[in-house]
Amino acid sequence: MDSGKEVIAGSEEHQCMCALSEKAIRLTMELNGSYHTAGEIVSLMRQITGRKVDDSFSLFPPFYTDCGKNLKIGKNVFFNSGVKIQDQGGVTIEDGALIGHNVVLATLDHSLDPNRRGNLIPAPIHIGKNVWIGANATVCKGVIIGDGAVIAAGAVVTTDVPEKTVYGGVPAKLIREI
Secondary structure, three states, X not given: OOOOOOEOOOOHHHHHHHHHHHHHHHHHHHHHHOOOOHHHHHHHHHHHHOOOOOOOOEEOOOXXXXXXXXXXXOOOOEEOOOEEEEOOOOEEEOOXXXXXXXOEEEOEEEOOOXXXXXXXXXXXXXXXXXXXXXXXXXXXXXXXXXXXXXXXXOOEEOOOEOOOXXXXXXXXXXXXXX
């Protein structure tokens, strides 16, 4: 799934994605369905991702993912409530990142060809160290956000963001350097 190759609707790869989604839905419903201590949240995120999540990770539920297995989270990362991550194409979040309310990280597109519209086209998202993504922002597939950058609330990020810059708007553009 994180190869970057188009996934044909109904293919073995597509069926694998659906199976992983079922597992992610079960675990995120458990995470979102009742109160959990910080340690329990980290434990659930380890199950969702299938990898080490540092004890410094914190999250305010609800949290949503439709895969989880292609999500890599650094140290001292915070997700505010309502974060939605579509990580089939791969999402890396480096140390110190702050992800605001209702942020969407989307690594998939559908084919523009109407006859192949059900096919999926993945590309990874990489969020650098100490990045702050404001509430209700959307980061689209294939985007790299450089270290120390800020994404303004409500932005739609469709291109790479250089380090130590502020990007905002739809589509997001340079507002200023930090």
